[in-house]
Amino acid sequence: MPAATLATSLPHNIFPNVPKRTNFSTLVPSGFSASSTSYPINSNTSLSFVAPLEAILFDIDGTLCDSDPLHYYAFRDMLQEVGFNNGSPIDEEFFINNISGKHNEELCTVLLPDWEFEKAMKFMVDKEALFRRIAAEQLQPISGLENLCKWVEKLGLKRAAVTNAPRSNAELLISMLKLEDFFEVIVLAEECARPKPFPDPYLKALDALKVSPHHTFVFEDSVSGIKAANGAGMPAVGMATRNPEQMLLDAGATLVIKDYNDPKLWENLEALVKQKSRL
Known part of the structure; x- marks a missing residue:
């Protein structure tokens, strides 16, 4: 599959020469606790209504990586x-x-x-x-991301990254995660009329992929992202990497998971595959 298109193309990122302010060599924040400490997550609404699944859209920050x-x-x-x-x-x-x-x-x-x-x-x-x-x-990927990407590729699902981050950040993170060839489309909110929480970036992704919102769902970790996905007519799976579970549910997440290894996620994905096979 060709590398993802970012508006027209995705140029190589040039790492800026930023003066050091702090020693970040051991930056595993002891005071920045993941919301997973409050698990188990109780939200278990089904994604069955998006069958047959055509595409999955991904936020980047906090969704693909713990940034x-x-x-x-x-x-x-x-x-x-x-x-x-x-x-x-x-x-x-x-x-x-x-x-x-x-x-x-x-x-x-x-x-x-x-x-x-x-x-x-x-x-x-x-x-x-x-x-x-x-x-x-x-930077580290969210646990289980590699297996999910292999699953998506195996099924031939369409996929896009949709982010409020500036271009240089999106380029860097996708490159570091080695996902340049995974995404077919990368949508930057800065190139849309309005950023998340407005639905514009997700609507642009749907149009670029030529897929229906009724057969697509979104991975998101923030309130603004979940609202944007819902506004574009799609359910959102909340990634409780850092933001509290209840905050994501209140924003409209269909279900909330702690990472891509979460059994609740795979139960839903396997159910979608079974439904597709019966259609």
Whole structure:
């Protein structure tokens, strides 16, 4: 299969030379606890209504890889440098409730409402550059991702990555996860009329793949992403990598899993295959 198309093509990413601020060589955040500590997850709604399955759409950050802690550290470091919250570092709860899943333009008004927009966006650009440097050292895929990708390829399902992340981040993460040839299409919210939580990025992916929302579902880890998927007419499987299970359910997730090894996920996937074979 040819490499995924990103608008027109997906160019090679150039890693920015970001000055070191913190030693991230052992960045496994002790204070950034995964929501999996509250398992077992009780949501077990079926995905059977999307049969026959045609496609699966994936968010990137927090869905393909456990990147939220890396974003958290980058925001915490840089916000503290500019005196945000009187110089006190943000905590995990603040990050989850106010930052995770949001588009950078929205974050300008959330975090830096008194700054000129151009200055605030420059801050976001610098933060993303710091994130990429950290990610180059620390990024890990969500457990079970490789097996899921093999399953998708074996069945010949169509697939796309749909993200609020900027182009350079999407390129880096997909490259590090070795998924350049897995995705047929990569949709950037910055190239859509509106980002998630609006449905525009997912509608664009459906159009690019030429598939029906009635036979497609989405993997998402954030409230904004789940709302975007639902708004485009698709169910979302919530990935409780970091965000709380109940938050994802309240946002509209059809079911919530802790990773791609979750038995609940495979029960649903196997049921979809059986239904397809009967059609």
